[in-house]
Amino acid sequence: MTGPPARREFLGVAGIGVFVVAGLLILIAIIVAGDLARKSAAQDIVRQAEATLLLDQALLSSELDRHRATPVVLASEDIILEALRDPAPATLARVNARLDMLAVQTGAAAIYLLNREGRAIAANNYRTPVSFVGDDYAYRPYFKTAMRAGSDEYFAFGSRSGRPGLYLSRRVGVGREADGVIVVKIEFDTVEAAWRRQAEQALVTNRDGVIVLSSDPARRFRTLETLDGERAKALRDSRQFGDAPLTPLTPAITPVDDGRVQVGGEIFVPLRRALPVEDWTLLLLVPVADADRAAGPVRWAAGLAGALLMVVLAWIWRAHLRRLDGQRQQAEVRRELELRVDERTTALTAANVKLRNQIEDRKRTEARLRTLQADLVQANRLAHLGQIVAGVAHEINQPVAAIRANADNALTLLSREQPDEAQAKLTRIQGLTERIGAIVEDLRGFARKTPPRTTTVVVDEAVEGALLLVSSRMREDGVAVERTGEARVSAQADRVRLEQVLVNLLQNAFEALGDRADARIGLDVSTTEDLVVIAVTDNGPGLSKATLRTLFTPFSTTKPNGLGLGLVISRDIVEAFGGSLVVASNGRRGARFEVRLRRNPA
Numbered sequence: 001m002t003g004p005p006a007r008r009e010f011l012g013v014a015g016i017g018v019f020v021v022a023g024l025l026i027l028i029a030i031i032v033a034g035d036l037a038r039k040s041a042a043q044d045i046v047r048q049a050e051a052t053l054l055l056d057q058a059l060l061s062s063e064l065d066r067h068r069a070t071p072v073v074l075a076s077e078d079i080i081l082e083a084l085r086d087p088a089p090a091t092l093a094r095v096n097a098r099l100d101m102l103a104v105q106t107g108a109a110a111i112y113l114l115n116r117e118g119r120a121i122a123a124n125n126y127r128t129p130v131s132f133v134g135d136d137y138a139y140r141p142y143f144k145t146a147m148r149a150g151s152d153e154y155f156a157f158g159s160r161s162g163r164p165g166l167y168l169s170r171r172v173g174v175g176r177e178a179d180g181v182i183v184v185k186i187e188f189d190t191v192e193a194a195w196r197r198q199a200e201q202a203l204v205t206n207r208d209g210v211i212v213l214s215s216d217p218a219r220r221f222r223t224l225e226t227l228d229g230e231r232a233k234a235l236r237d238s239r240q241f242g243d244a245p246l247t248p249l250t251p252a253i254t255p256v257d258d259g260r261v262q263v264g265g266e267i268f269v270p271l272r273r274a275l276p277v278e279d280w281t282l283l284l285l286v287p288v289a290d291a292d293r294a295a296g297p298v299r300w301a302a303g304l305a306g307a308l309l310m311v312v313l314a315w316i317w318r319a320h321l322r323r324l325d326g327q328r329q330q331a332e333v334r335r336e337l338e339l340r341v342d343e344r345t346t347a348l349t350a351a352n353v354k355l356r357n358q359i360e361d362r363k364r365t366e367a368r369l370r371t372l373q374a375d376l377v378q379a380n381r382l383a384h385l386g387q388i389v390a391g392v393a394h395e396i397n398q399p400v401a402a403i404r405a406n407a408d409n410a411l412t413l414l415s416r417e418q419p420d421e422a423q424a425k426l427t428r429i430q431g432l433t434e435r436i437g438a439i440v441e442d443l444r445g446f447a448r449k450t451p452p453r454t455t456t457v458v459v460d461e462a463v464e465g466a467l468l469l470v471s472s473r474m475r476e477d478g479v480a481v482e483r484t485g486e487a488r489v490s491a492q493a494d495r496v497r498l499e500q501v502l503v504n505l506l507q508n509a510f511e512a513l514g515d516r517a518d519a520r521i522g523l524d525v526s527t528t529e530d531l532v533v534i535a536v537t538d539n540g541p542g543l544s545k546a547t548l549r550t551l552f553t554p555f556s557t558t559k560p561n562g563l564g565l566g567l568v569i570s571r572d573i574v575e576a577f578g579g580s581l582v583v584a585s586n587g588r589r590g591a592r593f594e595v596r597l598r599r600n601p602a
């Protein structure tokens with residue numbers, strides 16, 4: 001399945017991959033940015049240093065040029081020539097003053113005049129304890145070269161001052177006629193001091209690689225590389241650099257990559273430029289550590305930006321994944337909900353069907369019950385009918401016998417031509433047949449199965465009917481039925497059924513009395529505001545406690561061939577009228593059952 005979960009998994013893994021790649025890219029960006037920044041900063045520094053180099057060179061050149069003029073000017077002055085040719089004290093004194101003044105004006109370390117033997121006859125410092133006057137400089141290369149070639153420029157230690165400087169010498173006079181040499185010594189203290197204020201380290205080397213000038217005094221007269229033995233010895237013998245050992249520089253300047261050099265662990269860019277002195281070279285060591293430092297902040301910035309980017313990316317990614325998760329959860333919830341709704345619907349449908357079936361069942365059962373009850377009512381009625389029929393037969397027997405006797409009498413009276421008496425007998429017969437008709441009619445009504453219908457019933461009619469059916473039998477057994485109470489009251493009932501209830505109660509009373517000598521049954525009709533109460537009393541043994549408990553329970557009977565349905569059915573019938581059937585009193589002197597009926601329709 002390639003649904004959302006699979007996609008979600010893929011995105012999760014892809015996310016990690018993307019982050020790893022992004023992390024690597026950012027790392028590379030940090031390195032590259034740092035490198036670029038360092039290179040750019042280094043370029044800036046070097047560019048600046050190149051300007052400085054030019055400036056330094058120009059400064060040195062102008063300084064030299066300024067001093068170079070001095071011996072040229074002096075060599076052509078008459079007074080110098082005069083002093084050499086005729087060193088009279090007055091002349092020398094004037095020359096001394098002249099040299100002194102020039103030295104002050106030009107800033108030269110020393111200016112002095114040597115005669116052709118190389119001895120100083122005048123000097124700017126003639127008044128000082130270190131006066132050169134009288135000293136012999138014949139051995140100095142700058143004297144010898146100048147005498148021979150006209151001029152020289154020579155760097156050396158001062159024999160008297162012990163301070164190094166550049167000696168500019170110029171011959172006075174021409175060729176073999178030369179009279180002497182003018183010497184100007186320049187010291188570079190101020191230049192070196194200016195260099196010390198620069199960021200770059202500056203040094204000037206001669207053709208042998210000996211450091212003659214340096215921003216760092218400790219480097220002075222050390223060599224860039226180890227000198228060749230012979231050359232070193234020659235140099236030391238010349239005492240050009242005094243007692244300086246001319247040992248290699250420590251720490252050494254060693255080349256590293258990119259044409260850069262390393263000095264004592266620090267990296268420099270070397271810038272070289274030739275100077276217009278002997279074979280001097282100006283070397284600037286440009287420190288690029290600052291450039292390296294420039295990379296730091298850039299790397300930090302790049303890193304920070306990268307980290308920020310990663311965070312934003314991660315945030316967006318996470319939000320995306322969350323949205324996917326949310327969608328998935330929602331889909332799941334929806335699916336589950338649908339499933340549950342389906343289940344519930346199925347269950348409901350099943351329950352509905354079951355309920356409908358139950359209702360159908362109930363309806364069927366009710367219908368069955370109704371038929372059953374109707375059947376029972378009928379059965380109860382027919383059960384009583386058997387007993388009633390005997391009484392009724394007896395009841396009919398009497399009028400039939402009376403009819404027969406009256407008919408005989410009527411015939412006899414007619415033959416005696418006593419029509420009036422005969423008519424009286426026939427009228428009697430008519431009354432007797434009417435009575436028989438009434439009994440039969442009532443019996444038919446009682447036996448007929450009719451649907452119940454509650455109407456207003458004259459209570460007396462029902463009572464009479466019931467008595468008509470049962471009283472003859474009772475009379476036979478010597479049981480007296482006493483009727484009391486109100487006449488002509490009506491109540492809500494069904495005549496035939498009320499009659500059935502009363503027959504039932506009278507029958508029960510009769511059966512309870514048994515063979516009692518003074519057996520009595522009472523039938524009383526009374527009324528209250530809303531009710532008509534028909535009470536059936538007997539003076540039998542009453543109801544036992546057990547019988548009383550199960551009185552209205554079907555099939556509870558104390559009789560050998562009883563059904564135990566009479567009272568149950570009677571109560572149902574009376575309750576269908578909206579009335580009630582109760583045991584009103586019970587005791588050793590008999591029981592009292594009351595049928596309570598509504599007087600008026602509901």
Ligand code: ADP
Pocket residue numbers: 504508509512538540541542543547551556557558559561562563564565566567568591
């Ligand atoms: P059955 O008459 O078939 O027994 P009934 O429901 O009519 O059924 O009566 C139930 C029982 O109630 C009778 O068996 C009898 O024991 C008792 N009973 C009913 N009426 C009386 C009464 N008047 N006196 C004493 N017992 C009675």
